[in-house]
Structures are given as C-alpha cells and as structure tokens.
Amino acid sequence: MKMEIYTIPDNLKEEIDEYEKMINEFENGKIDKQKLRAYRVPMGVYEQRTDDTYMVRIRIPGGNISVSQFDNLINIGKKYLSPYLHITTREEIQLHNIQLRDTVKIMKDLLEINLSTRGGGGNTVRNIIGSWDSGINKNEIFDITPYVVALTERMIKEKDSWNLPRKFKIAFSNGPDDSGLATVNDLGFIAKINENGQRGFKVFIGGGMGANYNIGIKLFDFVPDKEVYNITKAAKILFDKYGNRKNKHKARLRFVLYNLGEEEFIKRFLLEYEEVKKQNYPELKLKKLDILYKNYIEIPIFLGDLSFDNAKKIISIAKKFGEFSLRLTPRQNILIKNIPDSEMENVKKELKENGLLEDGVYFLKNAISCAGASTCRLGICLSKNLLKAIKNKFDGKNLKLSTKLNNIKINISGCPNSCGQHHLADIGFFGKAKKVNGFYAPYYYVVAGANINENKSKFAEKLGELPAKNVPDFLEEFLLFVDKNKKTDESFYSFYTNKGKERIIGLINKYNEIPYFEENKFYYYDWGEEKQFSVLEKIEGECSAGLFDLIDYDFKMAEENIKSKDYKKAIAFTSHALLITKGIETKTDIESVVLFKTNFIGKHIDKKYEDILNRFISNESNFLEDEVLDFFKNVKNLYSQMDNSLHFPEIKQDDIKKENTKKYEILIKDFRGVPCPLNFVKVKLELEKMQKGEKLKIYLDDGEPIENVPASLKAEGHKILETLKNNNFWEVLIEKGV
Numbered sequence: 236m237k238m239e240i241y242t243i244p245d246n247l248k249e250e251i252d253e254y255e256k257m258i259n260e261f262e263n264g265k266i267d268k269q270k271l272r273a274y275r276v277p278m279g280v281y282e283q284r285t286d287d288t289y290m291v292r293i294r295i296p297g298g299n300i301s302v303s304q305f306d307n308l309i310n311i312g313k314k315y316l317s318p319y320l321h322i323t324t325r326e327e328i329q330l331h332n333i334q335l336r337d338t339v340k341i342m343k344d345l346l347e348i349n350l351s352t353r354g355g356g357g358n359t360v361r362n363i364i365g366s367w368d369s370g371i372n373k374n375e376i377f378d379i380t381p382y383v384v385a386l387t388e389r390m391i392k393e394k395d396s397w398n399l400p401r402k403f404k405i406a407f408s409n410g411p412d413d414s415g416l417a418t419v420n421d422l423g424f425i426a427k428i429n430e431n432g433q434r435g436f437k438v439f440i441g442g443g444m445g446a447n448y449n450i451g452i453k454l455f456d457f458v459p460d461k462e463v464y465n466i467t468k469a470a471k472i473l474f475d476k477y478g479n480r481k482n483k484h485k486a487r488l489r490f491v492l493y494n495l496g497e498e499e500f501i502k503r504f505l506l507e508y509e510e511v512k513k514q515n516y517p518e519l520k521l522k523k524l525d526i527l528y529k530n531y532i533e534i535p536i537f538l539g540d541l542s543f544d545n546a547k548k549i550i551s552i553a554k555k556f557g558e559f560s561l562r563l564t565p566r567q568n569i570l571i572k573n574i575p576d577s578e579m580e581n582v583k584k585e586l587k588e589n590g591l592l593e594d595g596v597y598f599l600k601n602a603i604s605c606a607g608a609s610t611c612r613l614g615i616c617l618s619k620n621l622l623k624a625i626k627n628k629f630d631g632k633n634l635k636l637s638t639k640l641n642n643i644k645i646n647i648s649g650c651p652n653s654c655g656q657h658h659l660a661d662i663g664f665f666g667k668a669k670k671v672n673g674f675y676a677p678y679y680y681v682v683a684g685a686n687i688n689e690n691k692s693k694f695a696e697k698l699g700e701l702p703a704k705n706v707p708d709f710l711e712e713f714l715l716f717v718d719k720n721k722k723t724d725e726s727f728y729s730f731y732t733n734k735g736k737e738r739i740i741g742l743i744n745k746y747n748e749i750p751y752f753e754e755n756k757f758y759y760y761d762w763g764e765e766k767q768f769s770v771l772e773k774i775e776g777e778c779s780a781g782l783f784d785l786i787d788y789d790f791k792m793a794e795e796n797i798k799s800k801d802y803k804k805a806i807a808f809t810s811h812a813l814l815i816t817k818g819i820e821t822k823t824d825i826e827s828v829v830l831f832k833t834n835f836i837g838k839h840i841d842k843k844y845e846d847i848l849n850r851f852i853s854n855e856s857n858f859l860e861d862e863v864l865d866f867f868k869n870v871k872n873l874y875s876q877m878d879n880s881l882h883f884p885e886i887k888q889d890d891i892k893k894e895n896t897k898k899y900e901i902l903i904k905d906f907r908g909v910p911c912p913l914n915f916v917k918v919k920l921e922l923e924k925m926q927k928g929e930k931l932k933i934y935l936d937d938g939e940p941i942e943n944v945p946a947s948l949k950a951e952g953h954k955i956l957e958t959l960k961n962n963n964f965w966e967v968l969i970e971k972g973v
C-alpha cells in the first residue's frame with residue numbers, strides 16, 4: 236500500500252478493541268484508574284497534568300512518515316482537537332489535550348493509515364530511532380532506514396515486546412559520529428563495513444539517559460547486518476530474565492549491566508544469543524524508501540509544536556518530491572528531502588514566503604525542550620516556557636550574531652529524566668526545585684560539553700545551578716561570548732574545553748543567587764506561570780519521578796551534612812525527605828522535625844528515634860555521628876519499602892529493635908548522668924544480652940565514669956576498641972568478650 240512505511244501487525248485491531256473494553260469498564264465503574272492505566276500507557280496514551288486530558292504518542296520509526304500519512308494525521312489531529320502536532324526528540328508525533336474516549340477513536344483512525352500508538356509508552360520496545368541524515372548524508376557508511384523500519388515491524392508483532400521490566404530503546408546510526416545516538420540507547424547499532432566489504436554494525440548495549448545515565452558498552456566491534464534481529468531478540472530475552480521488576484528506578488537494562496558487571500553481563504548475553512541463533516528466525520525484510528536526491532531542507536519547528544496550517548503548507552511543498560520526502564528529526568524539526576538541485580532555491584523561497592524558514596542566524600533551530608511541567612505529570616519546571624522566554628529575549632534584542640551559533644545544541648528538560656536530552660547538549664538545563672529561606676523557587680541545573688561519537692561518547696557535565704528566571708540573561712551573555720571567541724571552524728566541544736567551561740562557571744556564579752521571597756517574589760514564579768511555584772502539585776505522575784528526585788535530593792543533602800559533621804542539618808534533611816509523600820510542605824527545619832515525629836515515629840519508624848528528634852526540638856547540639864547515621868539509615872530504609880501509592884509499612888516495634896541491632900551491629904547506649912558504679916552495672920546488663928564479638932557503644936560523662944568504667948570492663952574480659960572525647964562527654968566502643 237502506498238501509504239505504508241511499516242506493516243501493522245494483524246492483532247493490533249484486537250488490542251485496540253481490548254483497550255476500548257477497558258475504557259468502557261472504567262467509565263462504568265468496573266475498574267479503577269490504576270487498572271486502566273496498565274492498559275492505557277503501553278498503548279501510548281498518557282494522562283496530562285490537567286485532569287481528564289490525555290496525550291497520544293504515535294510511532295514513527297526513524298521519523299519516517301509518508302506524505303499521505305502525514306496529510307491524514309493532520310486531519311486526525313484537527314478532528315480530535317489537539318492544539319498542534321508535537322514532534323518529539325524520539326522522532327514521534329504526539330497529539331495533546333485528547334479526551335479519553337477519543338483515544339480509542341484516534342487509534343482506529345490511525346489504523347486506517349497504517350500508523351500505531353502501540354509501544355508509545357510503558358515497559359515496551361519504544362519507537363526505534365535513526366540518524367536524522369540517513370540516506371541523505373553523502374559521507375554516511377550506509378542508509379540505516381531500512382533496518383529501523385524492518386526491526387520495527389518485527390518488534391511490534393512480538394508479544395514479548397510489551398511486558399518488559401522497563402522501557403527498551405533501540406537506535407541506529409549511519410556512521411561513526413553516532414548521529415542516531417546508538418551509544419546512549421539500551422541497544423544501539425552503528426553502521427560499519429568490514430575489511431571484506433561486508434555490511435554490518437558495531438553494537439552497543441546498556442546506554443541511556445535520565446537520572447542514572449550511562450554510555451553503552453561495546454558488545455561487538457562488527458556483526459553482519461543479518462544479525463540485527465538475533466541480537467535484538469537476545470537482548471530482549473536477557474532484559475526480561477534479569478531486569479529488576481520490583482524497583483522501576485533500577486529497572487532499565489543498564490542496571491542489569493551494573494549488577495552483573497560487564498564480563499558476566501556479556502557472558503549471559505552471549506548465551507542467550509547462541510540460543511536465539513539456533514531458532515533460525517527469518518532475517519529482517521529490508522525495504523528501501525526510495526529517494527533519488529540527497530538534497531534536503533530542514534524546517535525548524537520551535538518547541539516541536541507544528542500548527543496545522545504550517546503542517547498543510549509543508550505537505551503541499553513536500554508532495555512534489557514524492558511519498559518519502561518527509562522526516563521528523565530528534566531536534567524536533569522536519570526535513571523535506573529528495574529535492575533535485577534545480578528545485579532547491581525555489582523550495583527555500585517558498586518556505587520563506589510561507590514564514591517557515593528564516594534568513595541568516597537562527598541558533599534556536601537546534602534548541603529543544605521536553606513537554607515540561609505544563610503537560611507532563613513528572614515535570615518540576617516549565618521547560619517549554621523557559622525556551623519561549625529565551626526566544627523572546629533574543630527576538631526582542633535583534634543581536635548581531637554570526638552563523639557560528641547556528642548549530643549550537645541547547646537542550647532543556649523539565650526534570651532529571653532527560654526527555655529534553657540535556658545530557659547531549661552543548662549547553663543544557665534540567666529542572667529542579669530549590670528551597671530559599673523556606674520558599675521553593677524554580678531552578679535549573681546547568682550542564683555542558685557533551686561529545687557523542689562511536690569511540691568515546693561523553694555526556695554533558697553538571698556545572699552548577701541557576702534560578703529559572705536568570706537563565707535567559709545567563710544564556711545571552713554566554714552566547715555573545717561564544718560568538719566573539721569561538722573560531723569559525725572550531726567544534727563547540729573544543730571551544731568548551733578551551734574557554735567555554737570556565738566562562739560558564741563564572742556566569743553561574745554571577746547569576747545563581749536570588750533575593751528572599753519577601754524581597755522579590757518574581758523568582759518564585761516559573762516562566763509563564765501565575766501561581767507561585769510549589770513542589771506539592773508535582774507529586775502525582777505516571778511514575779512520579781519529580782517526587783522521587785526531591786526525596787533523593789533531601790537524602791543526598793543529609794548525607795553530605797553527616798560527612799561535614801553538621802548533624803543538625805542532617806537530621807532536618809532526613810526528617811524532611813518523606814514528608815512530601817504525605818502532602819506536607821514545611822518552611823523551617825524545626826517544623827520538618829516536629830512533623831516527621833508526628834507522622835512517622837511509632838508508626839513507620841521505631842520510637843527509639845523520638846529521643847534524637849526531641850533533642851533537636853529542644854535545641855540541643857550534642858549529636859553523635861553514629862546516632863545521626865543510624866537515624867538517616869532507618870529513614871532511608873523505610874523509603875526503600877514505600878509502595879507505588881506512597882504508603883509505608885507499619886512495622887511492629889519489637890521487629891524494628893531486632894532488625895536495627897542486627898543491621899547496624901553497633902548498639903548505642905547513653906549513660907551520661909548515670910553515676911559510678913551504677914553506670915558500670917548498667918553496661919554489664921546490656922552486655923549480658925549480647926553475643927560474644929558484638930559491639931556496644933556507650934556514652935559516659937567526663938571524670939570518674941571515663942576513668943573507671945572502661946578499665947572495669949577490660950578486667951571483665953571485654954575489649955575496648957575505641958575511646959573518643961566528644962565535647963564534654965566520651966564515646967566508648969566495646970566488643971563483648973566472654
């Protein structure tokens with residue numbers, strides 16, 4: 236069929252019917268939201284931030300969509316009132332603001348034009364991506380598009396593609412510069428011709444972006460192209476067998492790699508691969524999407540949001556160059572390709588006349604942003620609005636910038652999840668919340684200096700943080716510096732290592748502070764937002780990553796404060812960490828500690844920790860590292876037991892005592908204020924409850940107690956491992972002897 240890029244599997248219609256049945260049951264109150272979600276998300280339908288509106292994500296392998304499909308898709312988008320077609324960084328199309336019932340109708344309409352949303356989300360094989368310039372780059376090793384399409388066809392047919400431990404992302408690159416990002420996907424293939432002239436791939440596995448990013452390891456230096464399917468199948472089986480299904484934050488394939496270690500991981504992969512090869516699966520059927528000319532024009536689509544009017548204009552131009560003249564790119568733009576030399580100038584002229592192409596410098600052509608907190612339920616900051624603010628800043632100034640900035644990659648994500656690919660940025664940002672004197676403000680981490688290629692990919696490094704409201708000023712100053720100092724033929728990466736990094740750090744120092752809320756509220760409102768910035772509204776999501784990041788941040792700060800011996804701060808951060816799960820936002824440390832005590836102690840956490848919190852509340856300052864660490868570890872341990880509904884187990888007090896004694900081995904007892912010889916008797920009683928070799932730490936007063944008790948214990952056959960002075964008292968570590 237003319238319209239088809241990839242073949243839709245026969246069973247898709249039944250799956251859509253099943254999905255429709257689930258929606259009926261949900262609407263009739265027979266199943267709950269949670270259950271529907273389990274069907275909805277793998278079908279590429281996500282709930283947006285505004286209740287009862289949905290985003291539908293459509294698979295477009297390698298961004299390749301036929302002109303007729305695109306034309307029809309415009310009509311579908313309009314019919315169901317999506318505000319535009321949104322192009323994603325994974326070369327897909329999203330429709331936004333869709334009603335739940337309409338998501339089924341959309342799937343049925345898409346079926347008519349051989350497009351599918353299956354695997355648009357959830358723990359599935361996601362849209363397979365490829366180099367944006369494949370088939371049109373005169374220097375490429377070979378065109379990888381046929382492999383992207385053929386592997387998509389095979390993957391979407393297979394049942395085991397839909398219930399993996401987590402999402403599984405595959406990418407193809409057409410050459411060593413890895414423009415398809417093969418080294419940073421779960422599984423990646425880079426085109427290669429071996430010394431015998433045979434076509435094949437270098438293969439990488441275990442890469443990925445997001446909060447726990449990783450550059451993939453090299454699995455094969457060369458495999459013949461006929462092995463693409465077998466390798467993918469083996470990787471899927473390996474992931475299915477060893478992936479962590481219990482903890483979604485540690486579920487991606489790279490965690491299997493971390494857990495097993497590289498050698499064991501490869502060994503197990505090879506075992507699966509040998510088994511797969513024995514099955515003699517048919518080879519992929521490669522189809523060529525024929526084009527005659529390598530000329531193309533890239534049409535920048537700001538934020539990837541393409542209005543229906545502009546989409547129609549693009550279609551009317553692209554039609555002249557054949558059914559396969561369109562491609563969506565990971566920079567959220569559109570290519571019109573297959574343009575004969577003689578037509579290039581005419582097409583440019585027509586695009587300019589239609590307002591689709593600009594003359595001269597347009598450095599924002601390569602700027603990308605994820606959906607951010609405006610629609611994404613995981614988002615922390617309004618990343619799209621930030622990019623708009625940056626654009627407004629530059630549009631309004633009419634700065635004279637040179638074409639040196641045309642290819643700069645500015646990437647923005649609304650949270651650490653990296654849908655805006657901030658790890659791959661020349662200069663990038665990802666959203667966070669920062670508490671300043673009791674009030675949350677939208678902030679961004681600044682990252683820079685990515686360098687991706689098949690030999691030694693390097694992600695952008697984190698250099699500091701900036702308030703959201705200062706990012707445009709910061710960027711203006713930095714880009715003017717780049718424009719002035721970068722040589723025309725110098726790569727951004729080389730400029731970055733020579734001069735750029737130092738300048739960025741200097742500018743972060745200039746722009747990173749904000750006035751207190753009482754002095755200037757401007758900084759406490761995100762770009763384009765009328766409501767004061769708050770973290771509470773951001774806690775519910777399809778996987779709540781925004782929430783987890785905030786908790787992780789508190790634990791990280793607690794750990795850092797333990798290291799720097801600021802035990803009061805460590806207690807405050809530890810207490811604050813889990814309050815958000817109960818919808819509690821606090822302004823002061825003492826408030827965090829009091830509310831943690833009320834909500835957690837005696838319910839989810841052993842009552843013995845009441846003492847440390849009471850001492851904090853009474854403004855004491857004599858805290859010991861071991862007791863703070865013990866408290867911290869217990870709270871963190873509780874967090875690891877939190878379920879998907881943000882509930883914690885209620886543990887019996889006796890169990891906790893035994894568990895803590897076992898886990899931390901060192902029991903701590905405070906005998907300060909207990910006179911001699913009563914303190915010695917009490918220590919003896921404690922030791923009697925213990926096994927030989929177990930350790931007990933005691934606190935003793937200065938003077939008589941420290942002079943007498945350790946010596947008496949030694950005489951009784953116990954070992955004194957350590958005696959430490961701590962302000963006006965002593966810590967003594969004892970190992971039980973007899």
Ligand code: SF4
Pocket residue numbers: 605606607608611612613614615648649650651652653654655780
């Ligand atoms: S990076 Fe975060 S905010 Fe942006 S789309 Fe992904 S999950 Fe949402």
